[in-house]
Amino acid sequence: MFDEPRVARAVREILHAIGEDPEREGLQETPERVAGAYAKLFSGLGEDPARHLEVAFDEGARDLVLIRDLPVCSVCEHHLLPFIGKAHVGYVPEGRIAGFSELARLVEGYARRPQIQERLTAQVADALHDALGAAGSMVVIEATHSCMTMRYAETTGSVAVTSAARGAFEEDAARRAEVLSLIRRGT
């Protein structure tokens, strides 16, 4: 599905268009290298990340699960520049729990595609609620956007924070506050 030679051709064209010489020594392999990097950055496009939640354990669990500081490496769809940060993923199981590594893969699957942070946050929360069947889910993502910090010096160090709450967390401010205080304890 991912057409690497076509991406390499397009990158060569971009190099021409910015006034560079794609044939000079340092750039000769660049189109292929960029295409290879894009293949990895956009590898989530071909998958349904919610499938990682099929490997779930029925433990009859009902208590909050929170995993903090999962890495987020994504690409903003408006500028095709990276946004990098961390995700905090919490849910209240309705019996079924997901493996911790599966939660990392869930976030990664949605991150490795042209994205916006708001949608990424919502998709992870939706997957926990709908695919895992959690009674409630809450996701907070903090990220630095290269499209801001690389272009505007005054945004250096700024962090975008997004959150999404589903099910039990939507209706219950005390539960949301519990998750937020647990997240804060780690920072």
Ligand SMILES: [Zn+2]
């Ligand atoms: Zn952007």
